[in-house]
Structures are given as C-alpha cells and as structure tokens.
Amino acid sequence: MTDSRKRKPPLVAEKRYGAKPTAAKKAKPKTKSKPKAKPKRRSAPRKAKQRRGGIVGFFGRIIGWVLKLFWKITWRSAMVVMLIIGLAVAYVYTTLPDLEELLDGRAQGSVTLQDRNGDVFAWRGDQFGGAVTANSVSRHLKNAVIATEDKRFYNHIGVSPRGVASAVRINLREGRGPLSGHGGSTITQQTAKLLCLGVEYDKTQWKSEADYVADCRRGSMARKIKEAIFALAMEAKYAKDDILSIYLNRAYMGGGAYGAEAAAQRYYGKSAATLNPAEAATIAGLLTAPSRLAPTNNLKRSQDRAATVLRLMNEQGLLSDAETSRWQNNPATLSEAAQAKAGGYFADWVMSTGPEFFTNNTTEDVIISTTLDQRIQKAAEEGLKWVFENKVKEGSEAEAAIVVMSADGAVRAMVGGRQSKVSGAFNRAVQAKRQTGSAFKPFVYATALELGYSHVDTVLDAPYCLNIPGSGEWCPRNYTNKHYGEVSLEWALMQSLNVPAVKISEAVGRENVRKVAGDFGIESDLAAGPALALGASEASLLEMTGAYAGILNGGSSVTPFGLVELKLLDDPEPLMGTGGGIRERVISEDAARELIYMMSKVVSEGTGARAQIPGWQIAGKTGTTSAAKDAWFIGFTADYVAGVWMGYDDNTPLTGVTGGGLPAQIWQEVMTRVTEGMTPRPLPAFTPKPKPSQTRPNRSNNRDNVLEQLLRGIFGGN
Incomplete structure (x- = not known):
C-alpha cells in the first residue's frame, strides 16, 4: 500500500501556476475591450452595500422600511376610504327625489289675510x-x-x-x-x-x-x-x-x-x-x-x-x-x-274665529278675505297714540283698546293695546272682560222704550234704597252725589244719573233688561241684582261695540265678524263664508230711533261732549266703573260705531279719568281721522215733537196690576 501510494505522480507546482501567464494573456484583450463595460454599471449596488454599513445604515434601513410600509398602508387606505365614500355617495344619489319635490319643504301651510279691498295686510304660518x-x-x-x-x-x-x-x-x-x-x-x-x-x-x-x-x-x-x-x-x-x-x-x-x-x-x-x-x-x-x-x-x-x-x-x-x-x-x-307687523291684533282675532285646521294648524296655503279697512286701522292707531303722547302723563302704564265696526258688525279696525304693532299679544279688545259701568245704561232705556215709554217720561231722582236678600240694604248714588228731582228719561241718560237708571230697571224688570242686553250680543254673565243697571257686569269691548251697532242699525242684533271668505290658494271656490252680520230684531225700529236720539243728547249736551266732531251728528254713551277702574266711551256716526276702553291691566284705579274724559277724547281723535274726506250723514234718529206734558204715556194692555202699582211707587207720578 505504501508502495502504491508512492507510485502516484507528485504534484508539480509549476503546472498549477505555470498557466497563469497564458491565462492572463488570454484575458488581456477582454479587459481592454471597450464594448464590455458592464462591471462599471454595477458600481451602484456596490455603493448601496457601502451605505448599509454602520449605525447610520441600520437606521436608514429602518426608516426606509417604515416609509414604504406607511405608503403602502396610506394609498391602500385611501383607496378603501374613497371606495366607501363612492358607495355612500352612490347610495344617497339613488335616494334623492326629483327637483320639483324639494322646492317646498314646509311642514305647515300659510295663511294670507287680505283687507276689504283685497290687499294683503298680514300673514300667518309658514x-x-x-x-x-x-x-x-x-x-x-x-x-x-x-x-x-x-x-x-x-x-x-x-x-x-x-x-x-x-x-x-x-x-x-x-x-x-x-x-x-x-x-x-x-x-x-x-x-x-x-x-x-x-x-x-x-x-x-x-x-x-x-x-x-x-x-x-x-x-x-x-x-x-x-x-x-x-x-x-x-x-x-x-x-x-x-x-x-x-x-x-x-x-x-x-x-x-x-x-x-x-x-x-x-x-x-x-x-x-x-x-x-x-x-x-x-x-x-x-x-x-x-x-x-x-x-x-x-x-x-x-x-x-x-x-x-x-x-x-x-x-x-x-x-x-x-x-x-x-x-x-x-x-x-x-x-x-x-x-303693520303682520296685522297685529286684528289678524290674531280673525285667525281665532276660523276653524283651527284652516288657520293655526293648516297644512295648506289658505287665503282669508277680511273686513279690515287699513285706512281706518291707521286712524285708530294714530288717534290712540296722539292722545297718550299729548294728554296722558309720561310713564303711565294705563292701557287702552279700540274697536271700529260698521252697523252690520263688520269690524273695520281693532287695537288691543298701546303697542299696536305686535302679533300674538294679549288683546284687550277681545280677551279682557271688564265692568261696563254706565256704558250699559242704553240697554236699560232700550228695554223701557220697547215697553212703551218715551224719552219725555219722568222719573224721580231722589234718595233710593233697596233691600237685597242676603246683602241687606243697597242705596245707589249719582256720580255727583246730588239729586235732581223729577227728570225726564232723556235728561237722566244725558247726565248718566244712577238712581233713575236703577229705578227704570226695577220698573221694567231686570230679566227684561238682561234679555235685551243679551239679545244685542252681550254674551258675558250679567249681574242678577239691581246693580245690573249700573254696569256691574263684565263684557269685552268687542261685545259692547257690537251691541251698540245693533242700536245704530235700527234694533237688530249683530255678530261682530272679521272673516268674510276662506279659500285655498289657487282654488276659486271658497270653503266657507262669514259667520257674522245682522241677526234677529231685538227692539222695534221706533224704539231704536228714539234711543239714538237720546244718546245723541249725551254727546251734544251731556257727559260725552268731548267726543263732538264739528259738522257730524254723533250718539254715544260714557261709562265709568266704581273706583274708576274702567273708563269707556262708545259712540257712532251714521256710518261707523267705535268703542274705546281705558284702564290698567291689574285693575289699578285711574286717576282723574272718566268715560267722558280721555276715552271720549280718544274716540274723537280716532273718528276725526276716520271721517276725514267723508260727507256727513244724519243719524237715523227720530225727530222729536214739541214737548208734551210730563206725564207717563199710556201703557200697553199686557201690563198687569202689580207692575202698575210698582211703577207708581217708583216714579211718584199720577
């Protein structure tokens, strides 16, 4: 084994390295070849590798990674958000109605009020x-x-x-x-x-x-x-x-x-x-x-x-x-x-007289024709303002109200307080119930005239007392605290004497007086006792003015009204007409004409003298309640009836004010403006004959002996 290993040829170094010059020679043309310069283009990656080294490179790589991640998340999120918004917009788009359905979005309808000439003066609702x-x-x-x-x-x-x-x-x-x-x-x-x-x-x-x-x-x-x-x-x-x-x-x-x-x-x-x-x-x-x-x-x-x-x-x-x-x-x-501040008190009152589903709660557009005369409304507002600016102490909190109407009950103007340009305010002409005082007396004399008495009949004005069950003795007194002996009914009304008024009321019967006043339109509860004759009952100014309109028109009751016609917008046919006007006869025309004559004496010679307007015949009556808490003057020309009330909302007594004072002056200022440019017409009063003897007239045959005896005791005549 040792021999065999030794037989292998030894490694010769010269063969390994001896080829180097040859290889170099072969590569030399390649390195000098200009077209092949690609290695130089790879220098950028080698530089990037150099940037990665050290602490700076480490954090750089982290920041780069974060930025890449943020960018990927941002644009993907933006795409998702845009997609969601796009879907939401597309959905809402499908729910949008046609243009015409979006133009009127009111939940409530509107009410447009027109005056007697068809001109718009107020709006209500939307x-x-x-x-x-x-x-x-x-x-x-x-x-x-x-x-x-x-x-x-x-x-x-x-x-x-x-x-x-x-x-x-x-x-x-x-x-x-x-x-x-x-x-x-x-x-x-x-x-x-x-x-x-x-x-x-x-x-x-x-x-x-x-x-x-x-x-x-x-x-x-x-x-x-x-x-x-x-x-x-x-x-x-x-x-x-x-x-x-x-x-x-x-x-x-x-x-x-x-x-x-x-x-x-x-x-x-x-x-x-x-x-x-x-x-x-x-x-x-x-x-x-x-x-x-x-x-x-x-x-x-x-x-x-x-x-x-x-x-x-x-x-x-x-x-x-x-x-x-x-x-x-x-x-x-x-x-x-x-x-006009949306029509003020008049518009509020008219709205309250119509059906709720066509006025305050309407979902339709409604047109209401009314009786308002804007010229007369302006006259009422200006007349009231003038008196308070020139005749009333500065700082006074006294209030006043005015109603002007035609003889058929058509209300031409209404002022419910000194602040006339308001809407939704307390309306003293309609909502306030106040004692009427002597303004009630015409209904006492209307009852007597209807029962056959004459303006020349006499009554004894002397101390007089009545026993009232449960209350004891009651003795009415005249405002002057004087007595004038035997006076005619005409003079008693002219001077607003209390004792004769109570005697007449007791003579003709309180129930008859209550019936006449109620039939003329005074709907409030009327007093049951003898103080009825002196205006102890409460009534609104609108009621009282309407009752006087019944006297002017010849003795027929009226229902005051302001709404003439109600219809829907663009609908030619009205849905409803007026609910007011002349009603049943209350007293005869002869009795009404004689009463008008007596009431004209109140203005020409009596307590209402301050209401006189040169060239015009005027009839009316003053009224002042106990402790002067209320002061009234209600009167009329041949064309219009106007009522004025004055007082404090909290019943504070008026100082130095009676119905023949400031209320009569307000009436005069208002009606002077109302009648400007008009031709005076005579009142529908009778022409009195030469004064007969001051004896009682023949009574109607239906009087019983008890009433005859009562009358003799009260009048003191034959």
Missing part, C-alpha cells in the same frame, strides 16, 4: 310665495346670495376643504370648538342641511318640528361627514343652478317667510324677480340670522347687514362702485303691509 329658480329671481338676489354665502359655489364639487380649514381656524382663534360657530359650509352643504340629509319629519320621533330642525342642525363630526356625502351626491344628481334653486326656495328668511318669493312679498310686496340691489342684499343678509336680522324685527340692523352684503358684491365684481354707493345710501324700506 308662508311660501311659490317656487322660483336661480334664473327666475332677480340677478341681484342671485349674486348677493353667492357673494355672501359661497363665492366659489360654481367651482367646487359640493365641499370646500379650504373653507372648512378657514372656519376651523377662526373658531379656534375665537375660543370655540373647531366645529362650533363658523361652519365653512358651501351652499350645497347648507342645502343638504335644509333637506335634513333626506330625513323627513316624523311626529313619533320628535316632540315638535323645532326639535326636528335642531336635530338637523347638529354640528358633530359624524354629522359633518354625512353632510359632505349628501352634498357630493347632490352635486352628482343636480346641476349647480338646481341646487341654488332648492336653497332659494327652502331657506328660512324671517317673519314666517320660507323662500325668496315669500320674503320678497313679505317685506316689499313684490316678486323676487323684481328686487333691486338694496332689497336683494337685505334678503341675502337674512340667511345668517333670519329672525334677528328680519327687517320687521329691527329695520336699522337689517339695513346695516345689507350694506355689508353690497360691499361683498362690489369686492367680487358683481356691483360697480357707483351702484354700491347708490344702494348703500338708499337702503330698502318695508312695504306698508310689512310695517
């Missing part, structure tokens, strides 16, 4: 003037809305990241939450809010429509995301002008007006298509705070806001410098109907 489009309204209104609410409206896709970022920055700078205050919403997003993101009002889910609206206006992050998705879907579904049209029709613009057309009619009595720049700027300015900035609420504040809107329009090239200066110096003013 008024909607009719659908408009972005191209049918005044271009000034369109420009004002865009300039104020979203100047990039035509350039974004429904949301504006720049606007949101700016709003967040402003909110944080002002110390609010990022989503509190400024919202940075586009017009499209605001329209989405107006649509409540497609959620309709459900009475079972929300306590009231106000809660529903508040829920729609929440500003949480989740709500903002839904709002953005809804806005994107709207941009995909509708054209830009369609979205603006929805906004112009749905936006609340104060004063019960929803939409541009309703606002234009409400504030300026014109179409939204004819608004000038000042009017358009005012309406556009309402969008930020419609109730606070409404011109019917504060005209100066509304005009200041409009000036800012005009400036924004100018800055965006929508108005020239000359136009801006012109309209800022000539701000928009309200129409007469708007100045």
Whole structure:
C-alpha cells in the first residue's frame, strides 16, 4: 500500500501556476475591450452595500422600511376610504327625489289675510310665495346670495376643504370648538342641511318640528361627514343652478317667510324677480340670522347687514362702485303691509274665529278675505297714540283698546293695546272682560222704550234704597252725589244719573233688561241684582261695540265678524263664508230711533261732549266703573260705531279719568281721522215733537196690576 501510494505522480507546482501567464494573456484583450463595460454599471449596488454599513445604515434601513410600509398602508387606505365614500355617495344619489319635490319643504301651510279691498295686510304660518329658480329671481338676489354665502359655489364639487380649514381656524382663534360657530359650509352643504340629509319629519320621533330642525342642525363630526356625502351626491344628481334653486326656495328668511318669493312679498310686496340691489342684499343678509336680522324685527340692523352684503358684491365684481354707493345710501324700506307687523291684533282675532285646521294648524296655503279697512286701522292707531303722547302723563302704564265696526258688525279696525304693532299679544279688545259701568245704561232705556215709554217720561231722582236678600240694604248714588228731582228719561241718560237708571230697571224688570242686553250680543254673565243697571257686569269691548251697532242699525242684533271668505290658494271656490252680520230684531225700529236720539243728547249736551266732531251728528254713551277702574266711551256716526276702553291691566284705579274724559277724547281723535274726506250723514234718529206734558204715556194692555202699582211707587207720578 505504501508502495502504491508512492507510485502516484507528485504534484508539480509549476503546472498549477505555470498557466497563469497564458491565462492572463488570454484575458488581456477582454479587459481592454471597450464594448464590455458592464462591471462599471454595477458600481451602484456596490455603493448601496457601502451605505448599509454602520449605525447610520441600520437606521436608514429602518426608516426606509417604515416609509414604504406607511405608503403602502396610506394609498391602500385611501383607496378603501374613497371606495366607501363612492358607495355612500352612490347610495344617497339613488335616494334623492326629483327637483320639483324639494322646492317646498314646509311642514305647515300659510295663511294670507287680505283687507276689504283685497290687499294683503298680514300673514300667518309658514308662508311660501311659490317656487322660483336661480334664473327666475332677480340677478341681484342671485349674486348677493353667492357673494355672501359661497363665492366659489360654481367651482367646487359640493365641499370646500379650504373653507372648512378657514372656519376651523377662526373658531379656534375665537375660543370655540373647531366645529362650533363658523361652519365653512358651501351652499350645497347648507342645502343638504335644509333637506335634513333626506330625513323627513316624523311626529313619533320628535316632540315638535323645532326639535326636528335642531336635530338637523347638529354640528358633530359624524354629522359633518354625512353632510359632505349628501352634498357630493347632490352635486352628482343636480346641476349647480338646481341646487341654488332648492336653497332659494327652502331657506328660512324671517317673519314666517320660507323662500325668496315669500320674503320678497313679505317685506316689499313684490316678486323676487323684481328686487333691486338694496332689497336683494337685505334678503341675502337674512340667511345668517333670519329672525334677528328680519327687517320687521329691527329695520336699522337689517339695513346695516345689507350694506355689508353690497360691499361683498362690489369686492367680487358683481356691483360697480357707483351702484354700491347708490344702494348703500338708499337702503330698502318695508312695504306698508310689512310695517303693520303682520296685522297685529286684528289678524290674531280673525285667525281665532276660523276653524283651527284652516288657520293655526293648516297644512295648506289658505287665503282669508277680511273686513279690515287699513285706512281706518291707521286712524285708530294714530288717534290712540296722539292722545297718550299729548294728554296722558309720561310713564303711565294705563292701557287702552279700540274697536271700529260698521252697523252690520263688520269690524273695520281693532287695537288691543298701546303697542299696536305686535302679533300674538294679549288683546284687550277681545280677551279682557271688564265692568261696563254706565256704558250699559242704553240697554236699560232700550228695554223701557220697547215697553212703551218715551224719552219725555219722568222719573224721580231722589234718595233710593233697596233691600237685597242676603246683602241687606243697597242705596245707589249719582256720580255727583246730588239729586235732581223729577227728570225726564232723556235728561237722566244725558247726565248718566244712577238712581233713575236703577229705578227704570226695577220698573221694567231686570230679566227684561238682561234679555235685551243679551239679545244685542252681550254674551258675558250679567249681574242678577239691581246693580245690573249700573254696569256691574263684565263684557269685552268687542261685545259692547257690537251691541251698540245693533242700536245704530235700527234694533237688530249683530255678530261682530272679521272673516268674510276662506279659500285655498289657487282654488276659486271658497270653503266657507262669514259667520257674522245682522241677526234677529231685538227692539222695534221706533224704539231704536228714539234711543239714538237720546244718546245723541249725551254727546251734544251731556257727559260725552268731548267726543263732538264739528259738522257730524254723533250718539254715544260714557261709562265709568266704581273706583274708576274702567273708563269707556262708545259712540257712532251714521256710518261707523267705535268703542274705546281705558284702564290698567291689574285693575289699578285711574286717576282723574272718566268715560267722558280721555276715552271720549280718544274716540274723537280716532273718528276725526276716520271721517276725514267723508260727507256727513244724519243719524237715523227720530225727530222729536214739541214737548208734551210730563206725564207717563199710556201703557200697553199686557201690563198687569202689580207692575202698575210698582211703577207708581217708583216714579211718584199720577
């Protein structure tokens, strides 16, 4: 084995290394070959390998790995988010209705009230003037809305990241939450809010429509995301002008007006298509705070806001410098109907007389024709104001009310308090029940005249007492604390004597007096005792004025009314007509004419002298209650009956005021304005014959002996 191993040829070094020169020679042409320069191109990987070395390379590799991971996650997440948003937008897109269904979104209808001439003077409910489009309204209104609410409206896709970022920055700078205050919403997003993101009002889910609206206006992050998705879907579904049209029709613009057309009619009595720049700027300015900035609420504040809107329009090239200066110096003013503050007390009263489902709770648009005469309403308001400014002590809290009506009960004007330009306030002309005092006495004398007495009959004005069961003795006294002996009924009424009135009432029977007063329209509970004759009962001013209208028209009762006709918008046939007017006869025409004559003496020679109007025949009666808590004057010309009440809401006694004082002066101031330009007509009173002997007239045959004896004892005559 050893020998065999030795027989192997030894390794020869020269053979291993001797070939090296040959190999080098063969490789030499290759290294010098210029076309093959690939190894040089691999220098980059060699440099990368060098960067991996050391601590810097280690952290570099970590950062690179993180960045790659972040990028992969980000773009994949973005793709997922975009996909989700796209699906959400697509879904909302499928739920959006046709454009026409979105223009009127009110849950409640409106009531438009027209005066006797057919002119609009008041609105109630949610008024909607009719659908408009972005191209049918005044271009000034369109420009004002865009300039104020979203100047990039035509350039974004429904949301504006720049606007949101700016709003967040402003909110944080002002110390609010990022989503509190400024919202940075586009017009499209605001329209989405107006649509409540497609959620309709459900009475079972929300306590009231106000809660529903508040829920729609929440500003949480989740709500903002839904709002953005809804806005994107709207941009995909509708054209830009369609979205603006929805906004112009749905936006609340104060004063019960929803939409541009309703606002234009409400504030300026014109179409939204004819608004000038000042009017358009005012309406556009309402969008930020419609109730606070409404011109019917504060005209100066509304005009200041409009000036800012005009400036924004100018800055965006929508108005020239000359136009801006012109309209800022000539701000928009309200129409007469708007100045009336929604019709005040009269409109409230008319609404209360109609059926609830067509007035306060209507879901339809209703038109109500009324009896109101705006000229007379203005006269009533101005007359009351003049007296309180010139005749009443400054700072007085005394109140007053006025009703003016025709002889058939058609109410032409109503003032329920000194603050006449209000809505929903306590109406003292209708809601206040006050003692009537001597204003009740005409019904006592009406009863006597109907039973056959004459204005020349006499009654003894002397101390007089009655025993009242359960109360003891009661002795009425005259206001002057004097007695005048035997006086005629005419003179007793003219001087408003108490004792003769009680004697007449007792003579003809309290029940008869109660019946006559009730038949004339005094519906309140009337006193059962002898104080009935002195107006111890309570009644409203409307009731009393209506009762006097029955005297003027010849003795027939009336039901005061303000509603003439009620119909739905665009429906020519009325749903209902008036529920008032002349009713049954209460006293004969002869008795009524004689009573009118007696009441005319009250004004021409008696306690109502301050109500006189030169050239006019006037009849009426004063009234003052015990402790002067109430003061009345109710009177009439041949054309109109007017009633005035004055007092304190808390029954504080009036100081130095009687019915023949300030109430008669208010009446005179009001009716002087009412009759201005009218031709005086004589009262329908009888012409008295020469005075006969002061004896009692023949009584009707149906009187019994008991009544005859009672009359002899009271009158003291033959």
